[in-house]
Amino acid sequence: MTTYWKLLSFELRRLLLPFCILVVFTTVIQLYNAYSKAHKAVDYANKIMKKERLTTMEQYANAHGYFSYSDSFNQLNWIIFSIFICAAFVGFYFVMIWYRDTLGRHPFMTRLLMLPSSRNNLYWAKLTAPLLIMFSLLALQQILVPIGDSIYSSIVPSEARQDVPLEFLIGLNPVLNILLSNSYIDFLFYYGTGITAVIVLFTVILLERSYRLYGLLAGLAYAAAAILLIAIPLFLLQSDLRYSLTEIQLTIMYFVIIALISGVSAWFGQHLLAKKISI
């Protein structure tokens, strides 16, 4: 277990620089977005007030409606772009976390496989490090939404502003609504599916690293089988059988299937790492 924590800390240290870059990038983009949207709103209001000879913001709001930070949430914009960049990095890293140590002039994987402790520690460290980065970036999102709201509120006068609860703000954005879901079931659904996908991906990579081209083909077949299994409850939901199963039964079936796939894939991946991988 100590080796696991050491390896996890080592992997996190390797991820520190890109993580910091992503934090700065996301923070700047999203806070600037709030700042610029607020200024645009105030400028627009001033322009209209001048044109229509209105004297107060209240008059403007009564005539044209209130401004809200939510206006910048319900459309494709910089917020989604910054989330997309973070997601793309984390996704890319889930693949590269194995290959970066295997390919190149200095095959660090050789050293990692020769550590005097179970190779399972390596497997779990490589799985949890990017997951921790992902959850940290989500936590950042959770912090940036209220900060952005505060910036917006400090620029747009309260007479012309309609404040909305943060849950409502998040719910308006199609991407944030999934990432920062309010419902436990939705959270488990999205993240359970995501983590299962990563564990299956690790199995595909380890099959490829063990048997090269044949392994890759077998891995792709394995991934296809996993997708088909996961699709069973969704398929049932679309078919006539949906009348004979309740929504709760289908949800339980879905969670049992992803737990089963994750368990089998994690066991298989660790077996490949311990007995079959070839450097």
Added chain:
Amino acid sequence: MIELVDVKKRFGLKKVLQGVSFTAPRGAITCLTGLNGAGKTTILKAIMGLTPIQSGSIRIDGSAPHQAMYERIVYVSDQLTMPGRMRIADCFTFMQDYYRNWNSDRANELLARFQLNAADKVNSLSKGMAAKLNLLFGLAMDADYMLLDEPFSGVDIFSREEIAAVFSSEMVEGRGIILTTHEIKEIEHLLDYVVMLDHGRITKQFASEDMRMEEGKSVVDVMREVYKR
């Protein structure tokens, strides 16, 4: 003693090891020689569990290889096995963190001996310096066995002499060493056993002293006979 019995290994359809059997005793230097593709590196990797074998058995002091043995047996690859951006000093910290048998005093002693700089990054090292650092990683561990893959590969004559000198020093005394190399000349006098490989098969194995005494031939002479046939 490291013992291989009838070890077979395939990469796809290609047979890389075809029934390899030999023993490498502790306290002796065993050299695996052969032309490129003979299976030398694969043997070392198979012993270390870095590549699985199809059949046969590998035993280290009577037991099958397992993860905990990595403190008793150390593999020195022909490539540096540390991330390129790491400094040598960080590599030392890494080794100390994971290996209880890492000997920091010896590591620092070797660092000075090989004229390496602890602040240098791994990817800034020349081929010769990388080979010396690799050897350092092996020697700084208090291990019973050392497996060295081409320790002289791409190394200049002076570095080669420096590395060869290590094999006659007290640092390797009592350890079982298996090394693969084409550059026999510098270390021929230090070799106890020689295993000659060709296309995954052992063509000849002998004790070098016996060969000298009984047939009056050096290892290089035998290599010429075997590989020039």
